Amino acid sequence: MNTLDARGYSCPEPVIMTKKALEKGLPLTVMVDGVTPLNNITRFAQNKGYKVESRAVGEDYELTISK
Amino acid sequence: MDFFPPIVDDPYTFGKIAAANSLSDVYAMGGTPKTAMNLICFPSCLNLGIMEEILRGGYEKVMEAGAIIAGGHTIEDDVPKYGLCVTGFAHPQKVLANSSAREGDILVLTKPIGTGILSTAAMADMLDKPNFELMTSTMGRLNRYACEAMLPFEPSSCTDVTGFGLMGHACEMAKGSGMTIELFASSVPIIPKALELAREGIIPGGAYNNMGYIRDDVEMASDVPLEVSDCLYDPQTSGGLLIAVPEDKAEKLCRRLKDGGDEGQIIGYVKKFDGKSIRVSL
Secondary structure, three states: OEEEEOOOOOOOHHHHHHHHHHOOOOOEEEEEOOHHHHHHHHHHHHHOOOEEEEEEEOOEEEEEEEO | OEEEOOOOOOHHHHHHHHHHHHHHHHHHOOOEEEEEEEEEEEOOOOOHHHHHHHHHHHHHHHHHOOOEEEEEEEEEOOOOEEEEEEEEEOOOOOOOOOOOOOOOOEEEEOOOEOHHHHHHHHHOOOOOHHHHHHHHHHHHOOOHHHHHHHHHHOOOEEEEOOOOHHHHHHHHHHHHHOEEEEEEHHHOOEOHHHHHHHHOOOOOHHHHHHHHHHHHHEEEOOOOOHHHHHHHOOOOOOOOEEEEEOHHHHHHHHHHHHHOOOOOEEEEEEEEOOOOOEEEEO
16 A cells, blocks of 8 residues: 655645655555645545545544545 | 744735735724834844835835834844834724624624645645736735725624634634534635645645634534545635625625626625534534
8 A cells, every 4th residue: 555644744834745656556555644644635635536534543633545 | 013934035025915914913903093103033144135015015015004113123133034024094883803794694704724735835835826916916915905995894703814824714603603603615716736735635734723713613524525624724825805794785795896807706794603613513
């Protein structure tokens, strides 16, 4: 599984990192540390036609992006 | 009074935007700025020529406002910051509040929204030159002309759209006035590039904070596209005026605003409070 840890980066960096990571294949799991990157990556991936699932992991969030 | 760190790299442009933003509060109250004091934070490691450029931008906007710079204060700080402390005059009986909109008033907006999203993209070098210039000219435009255009139409209430976004400031007006504001999302002028960037998830954290602050006060129709809704919450720097004006004067006011080079768009109206402070329909 393709994974990306975007914790510690501020927007729009996590979205840009996700865009690049998606080129390496699906599904992609992304870890982020706030609701802003969570919402922004969700909007980006859904607009590209991908399915996005997310869950809270402690104080962070894990997104799974798939076809 | 307002000041903030650079939102664009060019110090002269930053100075203009920060000054236009600081002067805006006086215009939102229907006043005329008279004196302004420079507030500047500056790191010792940076070239003083940069400070000169910031101050030159600010000075030009203060001159354009017809006010004078009456001194100021500088301190050393790691991150540069600039803004003005502005004093203005308004007739005591004619000072405009943001809490005095009346039932039946029409709401007019004088600048397009979306500059917060554009700034976020610009920080990541994701913004093309024409949109960058549109962003800086929108933020750098003084609300003086919009203020002068509105005063003869005896507006009942006015606010400027800044950090809380159009929704936040409209909500403040609605709550303060004890009314409900109906907004037509498709009538709100939004910079097209901001819609495109919102779809790509280039949205500042402030927009999500703004949504959270007023979640319970807002009803957003389900057919309003998400990117439009996102832009309605986008925090603005030096945004336009949101003017509540009697219905029979709204069209004329919009024409006057457009003649003066502003946006001048009817975006909604004020009605009796019906349980929500803002209702947004497409």
